[in-house]
Amino acid sequence: MAGKTVSEKILSARSGVDARAGNVVVCELDFALGTDAATPMAIDYFDAMGGSRIRQPERFAFSLDHYAPPASAKSAALHDRVRAFARGHGVHVWEVGDGIGLQLMVESGRCRPGSLVIGADSHSTMFGALNAFGTGIGSSDLAAAMVSGQVWLRVPETTKVWFDGTLPAGVHAKDIILALIGRLGQEGANYEALEFLGPGAQSLSVDERLVLSNMSVEMGAKAGIFLADHTTRAYLSTRVVEPLTPVEPDADARYAREIAIDLSVLEPQIARPHDPDNVVALREASGTRVDMVFIGTCTGGRVSDFHQVRAEVEASGGIAPGVMLVLTPASREVLLELVRDGTLEALTRMGAVLTTPGCGACCGTSGVIPGDGMTVVSTANRNFKARMGNATASIYLASPTSCAAAAATGMLTGPHVSV
Amino acid sequence: MHVRLEGRARVLGDDVNTDYIITSARKRETIDERVLKQYLLETLDPAFAASIQSGDIVVAGRNFGCGSAMEVAVTVPLAAGIRAVVARSFARTYYRNAINNGLIPVECDTSVIREGDRLIVDVGSDLTVRDETRGVTIAARALPAHMLRILEAGGLVPYIRAYGGFEVTA
Numbered sequence: 001m002a003g004k005t006v007s008e009k010i011l012s013a014r015s016g017v018d019a020r021a022g023n024v025v026v027c028e029l030d031f032a033l034g035t036d037a038a039t040p041m042a043i044d045y046f047d048a049m050g051g052s053r054i055r056q057p058e059r060f061a062f063s064l065d066h067y068a069p070p071a072s073a074k075s076a077a078l079h080d081r082v083r084a085f086a087r088g089h090g091v092h093v094w095e096v097g098d099g100i101g102l103q104l105m106v107e108s109g110r111c112r113p114g115s116l117v118i119g120a121d122s123h124s125t126m127f128g129a130l131n132a133f134g135t136g137i138g139s140s141d142l143a144a145a146m147v148s149g150q151v152w153l154r155v156p157e158t159t160k161v162w163f164d165g166t167l168p169a170g171v172h173a174k175d176i177i178l179a180l181i182g183r184l185g186q187e188g189a190n191y192e193a194l195e196f197l198g199p200g201a202q203s204l205s206v207d208e209r210l211v212l213s214n215m216s217v218e219m220g221a222k223a224g225i226f227l228a229d230h231t232t233r234a235y236l237s238t239r240v241v242e243p244l245t246p247v248e249p250d251a252d253a254r255y256a257r258e259i260a261i262d263l264s265v266l267e268p269q270i271a272r273p274h275d276p277d278n279v280v281a282l283r284e285a286s287g288t289r290v291d292m293v294f295i296g297t298c299t300g301g302r303v304s305d306f307h308q309v310r311a312e313v314e315a316s317g318g319i320a321p322g323v324m325l326v327l328t329p330a331s332r333e334v335l336l337e338l339v340r341d342g343t344l345e346a347l348t349r350m351g352a353v354l355t356t357p358g359c360g361a362c363c364g365t366s367g368v369i370p371g372d373g374m375t376v377v378s379t380a381n382r383n384f385k386a387r388m389g390n391a392t393a394s395i396y397l398a399s400p401t402s403c404a405a406a407a408a409t410g411m412l413t414g415p416h417v418s419v
Numbered sequence: 420m421h422v423r424l425e426g427r428a429r430v431l432g433d434d435v436n437t438d439y440i441i442t443s444a445r446k447r448e449t450i451d452e453r454v455l456k457q458y459l460l461e462t463l464d465p466a467f468a469a470s471i472q473s474g475d476i477v478v479a480g481r482n483f484g485c486g487s488a489m490e491v492a493v494t495v496p497l498a499a500g501i502r503a504v505v506a507r508s509f510a511r512t513y514y515r516n517a518i519n520n521g522l523i524p525v526e527c528d529t530s531v532i533r534e535g536d537r538l539i540v541d542v543g544s545d546l547t548v549r550d551e552t553r554g555v556t557i558a559a560r561a562l563p564a565h566m567l568r569i570l571e572a573g574g575l576v577p578y579i580r581a582y583g584g585f586e587v588t589a
Contacts, residue, residue: 026584026585026586037446037447037489041494045575048576049575049576049580066447072447072448075448122486122487122488122512136488137488137512137515138489138490138493138515138519139490140490140516140575141515141516141575143575143579144575147579147584148579148584150584151585154563186434186482187434187481187482190482191511220482222511275434363438363443365443366447382438382486384438384486385462386438386439386444386462387443389442389444
C-alpha cells in the first residue's frame, strides 16, 4: 500500500477511516469560518434545517469583513443578523474593523498545522500555508457543519509543486502564483490538492506562503498545503500555546503529477483583465496607464506588503499625479504595526488613501469603487469583470512592489528598487 | 429517483465565475433570490435576466461556477426557473452548492448544443441529455452516490432534517 499525502493523512485522522484519493469521507472539523457575505444565508439554512443549537460553537467564528464598514442600511442589517445569531449561540464574532476573517483565523492561532479548517469563503485554501487542510464551502454546508459538526469531503488527488532556488530581488509571492496560474489555467487544478514542497518553498515567509495557498483556488484547487517548518513554528510561537501537530507526506506518497519551478529565474508577472489566468510577464504590459492602485486583501494587505510598497514609492519620489493609491490593511494587527513603524505616516503623507481593515475594494462591497473606464492594478486575487463594482473598469493583478511602481509612475512598469 | 426536465438551451462560454452569475456588489444589499434574479448574469449580458423563461436550461463550457463559493449563484438561477445546468465541467464549490439546493449539475460534452435547442435531461441511475433539435443523446457523468442521496432527499436542508448529519461510506 502506497504512503499518504498530507491531505490523505489529515482527512484520515479527522474521519477515522483509511482515506485515500477518490474516497468520500465524513470528517469532524477542527474549525469553521463564516464571513458576513455567507453567514446570513447560512443562518437561513440552519433555521430551515431545524437547527436549535450549534454542536460545538467554540469551533466557529464569524467575521464582519466584506461589508466593513457597511455602506448601506441593508448591509448593516445583515451584520446585525450575524451578531444576534452569534450571541444566541455563543459564537465568536470579529467586528467591523478587526480585519479579514481569513487573516484573523491565522493571526489568532485558530488555524493550526494538521487541522481541518473549512470556511464559507473560497479563499479558505489559504489555511494550507500553515499546514492545515483548508477548503471553501457554501452557506448550506456551513449550516450543516453547525448542526452536525461534520463536513463530507472527497479526498483529493495531489499535485506536488516543487520549488527550487530563492526569489530574485523585486520578485514576490504574487509573481510565483500568477506564473503558476498562467501555466495551469483557471481549471488546471480543479478538485486537486497542491502540496508546495522543496527548498524554495521553505525559503518563503508565512506572509508569502499565505498568498500561494490562497490563490490555489484560482486554479480550482481544493487545498494548497505547505509543510510546517521553523518558519511556521516561529510565526505560531506567540499565537498557539498547545503543542503543534504538523503533518508531512510519506516518502512513497502517490501524486497525480509533479511540477517543478525554479524561483531564481522568475520575473515579475501580471494578470490582465478579466481573468486571473490571463498572465504575462509584467514587461509585456508595461506602459499601460493606471488610474487606481489598490494595496490590500487576503493576498496583499499584510505588513511585509506595505513595507514593499513604501520602499518602492519612496525610492521613486512619491505617488504620480492623478493616481489614487488605496491602502487597506488586512487586519487591525497589521494596521497597528504599520502605525507603530511609521509606514502609514509615510504613505499617507505622500497622498495615499487609507480605508478600514477588511476586504475593502476587492469585490465592490466596501471601500473605493473605480470610475467608468478606469484602469486598476491591485494586489487582490481576482480581476473578473465587474469584480470591484464597475463592469467598465479594467483590473490587473500584480505584486505589491509592482503595484507600487505603477502608483509612482502612473503606468505599469518594472519596479524601481529591488526589495 | 427519476426526474425528467425539458427546456430551452441558454448557451454560455467557459469559466463563467459566480461573480458573473450574480455580482458580489448586488448581494450586499439583499440575499433574497426573488429580488436578485433580475440581475442574473448581468455582467455577461444585461438582457439575459429578462429573456429567461421558466424551465430554461443553462449550458456552458468548462469550469462553470468558478471563483467565489457564494451560494446565491445557485439560488438565484433556481428562483429564475432554471432547474439544471449542463456544463463540460464545474468548479467544486458550485457543484456542491448546486446539489445542496436541488439545482441539477450535469457534466457532459456540450459542444454540439446551440442556443435555443430543445433539451431533455433525464436524471436517474443514468444521467443523459437529449438535444431534440440536433437529434443527439449525450451521456453525462453520473452523480456520485452520496450526492444523489442529498438530491433525492430534496437538497441539504431536508437531508439534514432527516438524518441530522452525514452518513457516507467510502
